[in-house]
Amino acid sequence: QAQLVESGGGLVQTGASLRLSCVASLHTFSIYGVGWFRQAPGKEREFVAAISGNSLTTLYTASVKGRFTISRDNAKNTVYLQMNSLKPEDTAVYYCAVGSNYPTMAINQYTYWGQGTQVTVSS
Numbered sequence: 001q002a003q004l005v006e007s008g009g010g011l012v013q014t015g016a017s018l019r020l021s022c023v024a025s026l027h028t029f030s031i032y033g034v035g036w037f038r039q040a041p042g043k044e045r046e047f048v049a050a051i052s053g054n055s056l057t058t059l060y061t062a063s064v065k066g067r068f069t070i071s072r073d074n075a076k077n078t079v080y081l082q083m084n085s086l087k088p089e090d091t092a093v094y095y096c097a098v099g100s101n102y103p104t105m106a107i108n109q110y111t112y113w114g115q116g117t118q119v120t121v122s123s
Contacts, residue, residue, distance in 0.1 A: 002026040002112040004096050009117030020081040022096030030074040033103035036081045038092035050103035059103050086121045
């Protein structure tokens, strides 16, 4: 059983930056792809970014490409999501997830989820 804990969310203005962190209590963390998802009020949870275990492969949804960067430090069992040039439409609860051996946009491929961290971007 894995536990994931996200942190780093907050209330910022348009154009600001935030860095989210996801710490995983998972013995074989380095073999797993990790994904970030987000869910805005009244909307379905959607894919944001994912990274392979060796960091060689990253995936992004189109709306965040060029603004968000996913990275990981396997020595710390941590994955990061650097978010720059934030927009009001980025407002959501952000979740990290583990469960697939490769990075994927498919939400049903992820087994373990964190509790989420709120990101609010004011205009």
